[in-house]
Structures are given as C-alpha cells and as structure tokens.
Amino acid sequence: MRDISLHLMDLAQNSIAAGARLISVDLALDDNGVLTMRITDDGRGMTPEAAQRALGPFATTRTTRKVGLGLPLTQANARLTGGDLTIASAPNEGTTVTCTFYTRHIDCLPLGDLAQTIAALVAAHPDGPDIELSLTSPKGESAFGTAETRDILHPVPLDTPEVIAWITQSLREQTDVLFGGER
Ligand SMILES: Nc1ncnc2c1ncn2[C@@H]1O[C@H](COP(=O)(O)OP(=O)(O)O)[C@@H](O)[C@H]1O
Ligand SMILES: [Mg+2]
Numbered sequence: 001m002r003d004i005s006l007h008l009m010d011l012a013q014n015s016i017a018a019g020a021r022l023i024s025v026d027l028a029l030d031d032n033g034v035l036t037m038r039i040t041d042d043g044r045g046m047t048p049e050a051a052q053r054a055l056g057p058f059a060t061t062r063t064t065r066k067v068g069l070g071l072p073l074t075q076a077n078a079r080l081t082g083g084d085l086t087i088a089s090a091p092n093e094g095t096t097v098t099c100t101f102y103t104r105h106i107d108c109l110p111l112g113d114l115a116q117t118i119a120a121l122v123a124a125h126p127d128g129p130d131i132e133l134s135l136t137s138p139k140g141e142s143a144f145g146t147a148e149t150r151d152i153l154h155p156v157p158l159d160t161p162e163v164i165a166w167i168t169q170s171l172r173e174q175t176d177v178l179f180g181g182e183r
Helices: 004-017 048-054 070-080 114-124 146-153 161-179
Strands: 022-029 034-041 085-090 094-102 130-137 140-145
Touching (some): 004 022, 004 034, 004 094, 004 114, 022 161, 048 085, 114 130, 130 146, 130 161, 140 161
Antiparallel strands (some): 034 094, 085 094, 130 140
16 A cells, blocks of 8 residues: 655655755645645756656666656556646756645545654665755644754764654654644
8 A cells, every 4th residue: 555655755765866965855735635745856857858758657767676666656646636746857956846635535645654754764864865854734834854953963873773763753743733634
C-alpha cells in the first residue's frame, strides 16, 4: 500500500541522486483539503525534454536497480484525486516538483507517516544534503531544518539513534497537530 509520504521519499531520493546539497520540502494543506507538496532541490536539473520524458513510465537515467516509476506513479496518484504533478527544472539550476492531492477525494492516499519518512531520510544522510521542511495547514505552521539542528547538536551526529528518535517524535507531534484528523 502506497501513501503520500512514500511518494515524498521517492522524490527526495531523486533529488539526492541528482546531487542536491539542499532539498526544501513544503507541505501545505488549505481550507478545502487540497494538499500541495513541493520538493525543490539544487541538483543537476533536467532539460524540458528530459522532464517530459521522466513523466512517462520506465524513463530512468539510473544504471543500477532500474525502475523509473517514481514520478509517473506519484503523478498518477495525484491525478486520481483531481490533482497533478508538475516539474519545473533547468540543467544546473535544480528542480522543483509540485504535487497536488485533493485529500477529500475518495481515491486520495493517506498521508502516511511523514515524521518517519523525514527521520529516515535524515538517518540515511546525516551529513547532507540538508533538508528544510515547512508544514502549513489551517491549524498553523511549523518548520524543521537539518542545518540548524546539526549546528545545535554539534558535535553529536544527526544519525545518533537518540537524535533520530527525538526528530521523529517532534515531527510526529507537529504533523499530528497540523494534519491530524484531516482524514
Ligand atoms: N530532482 C531531480 N533532478 C534531476 N533529475 C531528476 C529528478 N527527479 C527525477 N529526475 C530524472 O527523472 C528520471 C526518472 O525519475 P523516477 O521516475 O523517480 O525514476 P527513477 O528514480 O527510478 O529513475 C530519473 O532517473 C532522473 O533522470
Ligand atoms: Mg525516483
């Protein structure tokens, strides 16, 4: 069973594969239940043709573990709700992937465990790329950034089990407050 958090994981891994040093993740839920998920990276980017190709199935530039379904599957699940996925990218200028999900649509996937997803990304890449997470909903907003957290904790590495547990816990509290009860 897929959920939106797993799609976020896929998209963030694309950014990491593209050599990003900074990945910004914005999740915003509006009054009408429309969830906009935007992932912006400073990785190698794509030509418009490559971005178009990437939305067709089995387009991958990976040479190992070829799959090439991350973007098209996410787009298909967004479209099932009446939303979409779009790519804005340019070579050497990075990439922004924007997905919209109409969360009140019967076919919308659950949000999933966003806290666990972000914590897993941090645990797998403690020295970067940096992740800047911003969460917005009608109930408020919050933010989390690895660069700031790394500075505060220095010299304790981000992938220390206690640190990952703390990140998971505090993100879970934030997501429960902001996105809890929506579905
Ligand atoms: N953030 C990104 N920056 C640069 N290229 C990307 C990005 N996301 C996707 N791509 C390109 O699109 C292709 C397809 O991505 P995806 O559908 O997730 O499949 P996969 O990751 O399995 O290759 C990738 O192989 C890559 O060439
Ligand atoms: Mg992928």
